[in-house]
Amino acid sequence: MSFDDTSLAQIDQYMNDAWDAFHVYRKKSLKERAALMRAIAVELEACGDALIQTAMQETNLPEARLRNERGRTILQLNQYATACEQGEWIEARIDTAIPDKAPPKPDIRKMLVPLGPVVVFGASNFPFAYSTAGGDTACALAAGCPVIVKAHPAHAHTSQIVADAIHTAAAKLNLPQAVFTHVHGKGFEVGKALVTHTHTKAVGFTGSYNGGKQLFDWANQRKEPIPVFAEMGSINPVFLLPEKLKSSATEIATMYAGSITLGVGQFCTNPGLIIGIESEELKTFTHDLGKAIQKIQPGVMLHTGIAKAYAEKKETALMQEEVHLVAESEMVNTSTPAVDGTGSLSDNPKPFDSAQGLATVATASAETFLNNPVLQQEVFGPYSLIIRCKNKEEMLSVAKHLEGQLTATLMATNEDVLQNEDLVEAVKNSCGRFILNSVPTGVEVCLSMHHGGPFPATTDSRFTSVGADGIKRFARPIAFQNWSNELLPEELKNENPLGIMRTVNNDLTKNVVL
């Protein structure tokens, strides 16, 4: 069974309903919004094994990974619910009146309010955590916005089950059904209709550059442009600094063989570029990484389309002049059960050969890399390119040449960091998350996480899609001037009934306003 595309007339009706629901939902207290988010988490858990089984069928992802990812999705809903009701994100600011100032200073109080209906496009590689009830949906609901999710066609059934769970949660709390809407669409028409609808006030997206940029352009060409937060991935450069490489080449190779192949390389934080300075140690690192990669049994990719795109992009990269293959993992016989990059068993029933993602490492000189834009593009999958620089200056040139990145990593001793200030600054300036002596894969869900970065990593470097600060993507400030205490929203009343942190006459406090 597959789902028909939602008709454009139906989308118009859904958006009108979402607009009406907005006027109900935006007035719900922070506690009521948090209650909805927690209820969704409960329903997700209640979906039980059936949801995991469906996701395994649709995505080729192994059971353990999917169970973990559902756990993470539930954690996100609960963590952002807590942040929602704690209310710091609302940025309550109170300046009390000074009547005898010339001219008199009025009483002004500011807080964030929701933008309106938010359209969310889920990611193919995270059927739970970045999809239907994922981070964007959680953030928008926390902000007070109804959500319209377009199911990713690669896991439409999984998405439908999650959508039903959300509707169950909303119904139990007597919220309007249209606080959440689920639509299907295999072509671009449904997405375009959603983004260009007059009642859509913001867009969240996780996926490819081409997809995200198209949504961004549609949104900005509207009569009323709307914000789009599109997370479009990156190549996540890793810089191997000389002193660190000298002491730890083999150790780093082992660490990165795991990171490159984790989840069959299907993470937006996958390290696609490793930059070092020509030396015996770089040769050792390259050799050891190649050996390790060859030993890793290839995993099954999300679907044959992604596997095909990976194979083609990789082939194109390897065909470029002066690019040399270091190592490639071997295809597994189809009669054996599939094993993914994390080593856990997958009993996926899909054709295996066609979806295998063979881990691959290649190498090129910095000169070759700098002069060939093909090599600077993301190859989504378990692939990484080792760049050989002649010296520190050439490494700096590579750093300065890079486009915006979600992450960048330094493998460096303290001495390396202190002696390469220009490099460190250039790398820092290009990325949203800056990692020292670790791997970029693995995105911790916490307030200090920044999952974002300069364009083209995202369409707005000022916001994150992971962590409770992501709520602010979907809210805007409003200042109340000269309102009497009884008419102000709870968040701004003198007595601080919600007990939230507020900036009162420039001091952060939970105190009442006297």
Added chain:
Amino acid sequence: MSFDDTSLAQIDQYMNDAWDAFHVYRKKSLKERAALMRAIAVELEACGDALIQTAMQETNLPEARLRNERGRTILQLNQYATACEQGEWIEARIDTAIPDKAPPKPDIRKMLVPLGPVVVFGASNFPFAYSTAGGDTACALAAGCPVIVKAHPAHAHTSQIVADAIHTAAAKLNLPQAVFTHVHGKGFEVGKALVTHTHTKAVGFTGSYNGGKQLFDWANQRKEPIPVFAEMGSINPVFLLPEKLKSSATEIATMYAGSITLGVGQFCTNPGLIIGIESEELKTFTHDLGKAIQKIQPGVMLHTGIAKAYAEKKETALMQEEVHLVAESEMVNTSTPAVDGTGSLSDNPKPFDSAQGLATVATASAETFLNNPVLQQEVFGPYSLIIRCKNKEEMLSVAKHLEGQLTATLMATNEDVLQNEDLVEAVKNSCGRFILNSVPTGVEVCLSMHHGGPFPATTDSRFTSVGADGIKRFARPIAFQNWSNELLPEELKNENPLGIMRTVNNDLTKNVVL
């Protein structure tokens, strides 16, 4: 003497210099940035009467107003400098490592860092506060961004004096000259070259819809789109609710005669639309407002171009079917000294007739208004249109029909507010600042101020151009993962050497991290 347009080759050179200066200035501490801002304030003051005289010559604005505006500009620089070094805007978030979590949780610490060179377009109506050393410049410098200001051609000499003052301040602090750059341009070419330059990373603008929207489009059509904060004005609707109008029609009329004509109506918060329900009290209000407007001597507008545009737009509005003139102030004989709307004397030497802005009030039914888009456009100047609604439902229709606004005002008793929840919600949803029983003109500079609003009031409703929160327009988060304490920026070190407020493991605190 007039200034030649800066050449495109020169702009390219300036932007390259600004990019180099960015790499120096971004590393300056919060205290050093604050010191620059305060030094600029000192130099602005030191410009003395010469600056005021030049501004009077160029803008037709009266001396008292210009002295006040310079004072406000100095206040902004000092206030945002204090906010800059207090560091709350930097949103420091620290989550410490939990090594025994599965998988281990790394140490992650996040803060805002500057975007890069910011291009600022000053406003014609605020030669100081929203121009060369105005709010956008102050916010960008606080964020750590070099600034490139395009002088408004209507006050290019004033702008040049202020630019020289900024350069003096930067030189005294041994900062690179290119931390601030001043260019001239009368056509669109200079602006386009600035916005589309690869080293420009954000844009601030205050002015017309056409100007701001053009910059926004150029910025989004770049290979690397950049954020534009354009404040494009609005018609600032005022809703007269029945009970309040019954008790205070004459009082409100007097209050609004002052607000409509303040500064010859040349404020982006000028109340251009007043909405009431047909009644004897609305007739009294209309009559009294008309009488008051007639008595107010017209002021001189900023320049003949603005006065001409005002006269034309007003004439177009008045020519629409079913629009009736209520009152217009009388032109003053050119032989008498000019008096502006605030009542202060102006000894401006410019031709007087051609720049006079005659205060005008007109009226139309809600039906006429709703069916005629011409009436929904801003008429920049001392003009307001009174909309007569048949009943509460029609008033709600008007509220729902309005585009995004910088401000909206209710003249209402508490009972009015409580009995018109739908109206209050609809008005709130359309504006950035929501005023009760006062006037929208006058924008207090404080943290709780929001000067912004849904499109087309601005191009991004999530940010403000007044108050220290405006700094965040020009900064983005970066997360440091797994960095040792000695290598972290001061803002994120365990010992909190700057003594700033930070969120440590979800608690706001100034404490050290143990």
